[in-house]
Amino acid sequence: MAQETAAPAVRELIARRSRQHQLNTTVTLGGDDFTLCAHIRVRWLTDDQVKVALACWTVSTDLARYIGGTPPTEAEHRLHPYGTARPDEEFTARVMDHLARCLHALDAPARTRTATSPSRSPSRRRQPRPRRSHDAK
Numbered sequence: 001m002a003q004e005t006a007a008p009a010v011r012e013l014i015a016r017r018s019r020q021h022q023l024n025t026t027v028t029l030g031g032d033d034f035t036l037c038a039h040i041r042v043r044w045l046t047d048d049q050v051k052v053a054l055a056c057w058t059v060s061t062d063l064a065r066y067i068g069g070t071p072p073t074e075a076e077h078r079l080h081p082y083g084t085a086r087p088d089e090e091f092t093a094r095v096m097d098h099l100a101r102c103l104h105a106l107d108a109p110a111r112t113r114t115a116t117s118p119s120r121s122p123s124r125r126r127q128p129r130p131r132r133s134h135d136a137k
Contacts, residue, residue, distance in 0.1 A: 001036050002098030005029045006054070010103065013042040014050055028077065033062035035072075038095060039079055039087075055079060055087035056095045 005027040013023045024041040041053040059076045075083040100106050 001029050001038060001056070002095050003102050005036075006038050006040060006095060006099050007102040009038075009040050010042060010052055010099065013040065017044065019044050026078070030061070033060065035059040035061055035077070037077055037085065052096075052099070054092055054096050054099065056092040057085045057088050058091065059085070 009025050009027045013025060016023055022041055022043040024039065026037060026039045028038075029036045036056065036058055038054060038056045043051045043053075045051050057079075059072050061072050065071055073084075076085055077083060079085050079087065
């Protein structure tokens with residue numbers, strides 16, 4: 001997903017280079033029984049640094065849905081509030097990691113990285129709860 005569709009889309013959005021607007025797009029990659037979707041947002045932070053936001057999800061398109069009378073709707077291909085899709089955090093983290101490798105963002109110093117995985121961000125990492133004296137040991 002990252003190499004085939006997300007990386008080219010990110011490169012295209014970066015090439016547009018809009019300092020006033022956040023640019024975004026939704027890309028898809030279809031399989032036999034599913035469609036992989038990714039919504040990408042790119043915002044320039046400085047002249048040499050961009051912030052890439054990514055949300056990924058899967059839409060089931062297997063034949064049983066068509067035969068059963070519940071084919072995928074257009075809303076399943078759009079994120080909330082415009083559709084019914086909800087991002088899959090694990091899938092998004094994997095695609096973001098691959099995307100960072102494709103864009104060579106991991107080779108850059110930490111202060112100039114162009115893409116990082118939301119699941120790897122220190123601020124989003126779950127911190128252990130401090131023990132209180134009345135907590136069971």
